Amino acid sequence: MLKRRWAKVLVFAAGLAPIFWLCWRAWNQNLTANPIEFITHYTGDWTIRFIVLTLAVTPLRRVLGLPDLIRFRRMIGLYAFFYGTLHFTTYIWLDKFFDLPDMLKDVAKRPFITAGFTAFVLMIPLAVTSTAGWIRRMGGKRWQRLHRLVYFTGIAGVAHYYWLVKSDIRLPAMYGALVGVLLLYRAAVWGMKRKSGAAVKRPVSAISPGALRDNP
Amino acid sequence: MLIKKPADIRYSEITPKQIYMNRRNFLAGAPAAFLGARELLSPSARALAGTKLPDVQKSKYTVDEKQNSYQEVSTYNNYYEFGTDKSEPAVYARNFQTAPWTVSVEGLCNKPRKFTMEEILALAPLEERVYRHRCVEAWSIVVPWVGYSLSALLAKVEPAVRASYVAFETFFDRRQMPHAAGLQFPYVEGLRMDEAMHPLALLCTGMYGETLPPQDGAPVRMILPWKYGFKSIKSIVKIRLVGSQPATSWNGANPPEYGFYSNVNPQVDHPRWSQASERRLGEFRKRPTLMFNGYGDQVASLYNGMDLKKNY
Numbered sequence: 001m002l003k004r005r006w007a008k009v010l011v012f013a014a015g016l017a018p019i020f021w022l023c024w025r026a027w028n029q030n031l032t033a034n035p036i037e038f039i040t041h042y043t044g045d046w047t048i049r050f051i052v053l054t055l056a057v058t059p060l061r062r063v064l065g066l067p068d069l070i071r072f073r074r075m076i077g078l079y080a081f082f083y084g085t086l087h088f089t090t091y092i093w094l095d096k097f098f099d100l101p102d103m104l105k106d107v108a109k110r111p112f113i114t115a116g117f118t119a120f121v122l123m124i125p126l127a128v129t130s131t132a133g134w135i136r137r138m139g140g141k142r143w144q145r146l147h148r149l150v151y152f153t154g155i156a157g158v159a160h161y162y163w164l165v166k167s168d169i170r171l172p173a174m175y176g177a178l179v180g181v182l183l184l185y186r187a188a189v190w191g192m193k194r195k196s197g198a199a200v201k202r203p204v205s206a207i208s209p210g211a212l213r214d215n216p
Numbered sequence: 217m218l219i220k221k222p223a224d225i226r227y228s229e230i231t232p233k234q235i236y237m238n239r240r241n242f243l244a245g246a247p248a249a250f251l252g253a254r255e256l257l258s259p260s261a262r263a264l265a266g267t268k269l270p271d272v273q274k275s276k277y278t279v280d281e282k283q284n285s286y287q288e289v290s291t292y293n294n295y296y297e298f299g300t301d302k303s304e305p306a307v308y309a310r311n312f313q314t315a316p317w318t319v320s321v322e323g324l325c326n327k328p329r330k331f332t333m334e335e336i337l338a339l340a341p342l343e344e345r346v347y348r349h350r351c352v353e354a355w356s357i358v359v360p361w362v363g364y365s366l367s368a369l370l371a372k373v374e375p376a377v378r379a380s381y382v383a384f385e386t387f388f389d390r391r392q393m394p395h396a397a398g399l400q401f402p403y404v405e406g407l408r409m410d411e412a413m414h415p416l417a418l419l420c421t422g423m424y425g426e427t428l429p430p431q432d433g434a435p436v437r438m439i440l441p442w443k444y445g446f447k448s449i450k451s452i453v454k455i456r457l458v459g460s461q462p463a464t465s466w467n468g469a470n471p472p473e474y475g476f477y478s479n480v481n482p483q484v485d486h487p488r489w490s491q492a493s494e495r496r497l498g499e500f501r502k503r504p505t506l507m508f509n510g511y512g513d514q515v516a517s518l519y520n521g522m523d524l525k526k527n528y
Binding site for chain 1: 303355502
């Protein structure tokens with residue numbers, strides 16, 4: 001089922017649903033009394049959700065025994081970047097009105113902005129090199145190493161959210177726990193591999209260009 | 217409101233005669249009396265909001281700025297007892313029981329006593345004051361509140377000379393407020409005595425000419441226009457005159473970020489964000505934040521000689 005073409009179309013549509021919902025609410029003038037804040041929070045929420053989802057793909061493949069989930073990882077990751085870009089745009093446009101000096105001051109002075117900015121910037125090279133062509137050019141191993149930057153995006157994203165809330169930390173704590181579990185899983189796998197001594201290479205198929213195509 | 221005519225209960229049965237005999241006060245107390253009657257008939261009835269308050273006088277403490285809409289002010293609320301998302305209080309406070317209601321004024325004073333809501337509404341002429349309201353989160357609104365200076369209420373209990381601070385407490389009932397989160401409850405706030413006695417310090421019982429909706433702090437709250445919004449405590453049940461600086465909720469939750477004074481000050485940033493500008497709801501561009509939220513002429517003298525960076 002996961003191998004089917006429509007599965008990918010379905011995931012693609014699901015990823016667009018939040019932005020369509022936002023547009024629908026905007027059209028109906030239903031963006032609360034503070035629309036700019038609402039858009040900022042909404043796009044931020046979806047960014048971190050997609051980051052968690054993309055981090056969940058590898059563990060879920062193994063735990064659930066569904067290796068074909070890999071077909072959706074790039075798309076989910078790109079959606080994280082998409083919503084992150086919207087979130088960032090809302091900030092520089094609707095919050096800062098492109099006041100670059102003020103923005104840089106923010107980035108330097110406010111830890112939550114610094115963290116959010118870091119999380120976003122780290123996603124840029126990943127989005128750029130997300131194509132099959134780039135995997136080929138870089139070689140699977142180097143490509144994979146680069147894409148581990150997403151771990152730091154996850155951590156910085158959670159820190160951004162945690163430092164932003166006034167006192168109700170339940171949601172950032174939840175995302176923190178999710179990212180924590182997903183990273184611990186990787187640490188555990190890595191640790192076990194080291195312990196077993198067998199330098200088992202990751203199955204190349206997980207990251208080969210072919211694996212990302214529709215019909216491997 | 218749905219109920220247009222008086223319910224089957226005589227007003228005199230639920231209102232002290234003293235108030236009953238006074239026409240103006242009678243009218244001022246009428247909405248609360250209706251509410252009382254309604255609650256008796258239907259305990260699950262919605263808290264009464266949007267009842268017109270009679271005989272509201274225009275006040276000189278009014279800014280000439282575009283007012284925000286009732287819709288904006290009643291759907292965008294920080295009231296953590298009813299949820300920490302600003303859209304939640306309008307939903308979760310819907311059934312908040314605000315009658316009968318009493319406010320206990322106690323502590324260091326000659327005549328401590330409880331006031332019923334009817335008594336509070338009748339205690340002094342109700343004024344409409346259009347104030348700027350600046351949240352610590354850097355958004356602001358302009359609202360026509362209704363009420364009178366807190367000093368009128370405090371005068372009734374004759375504060376003792378030793379009373380140098382006023383402590384406030386919000387109603388709390390986990391059963392009615394299952395979504396309360398993010399802070400320790402009940403919510404408490406405080407003012408220095410001279411701040412509390414300042415005419416701008418409004419004991420607020422309404423907005424837009426009507427009684428307060430529950431999400432805006434019904435039935436009675438403070439409005440302190442020169443301080444960040446969280447100082448303006450909602451749904452007050454207790455006012456205590458005390459001799460030393462009382463604990464306040466946000467200060468207790470995070471002392472470096474929320475001080476006791478919390479005067480609006482564009483020069484002192486919140487540790488995590490700038491306070492130099494604000495977004496007035498309904499406006500696209502941000503506007504600069506004014507010192508003491510623009511009330512410096514009236515209140516700056518309260519803080520003469522104080523380091524406002526230290527006493528944030």
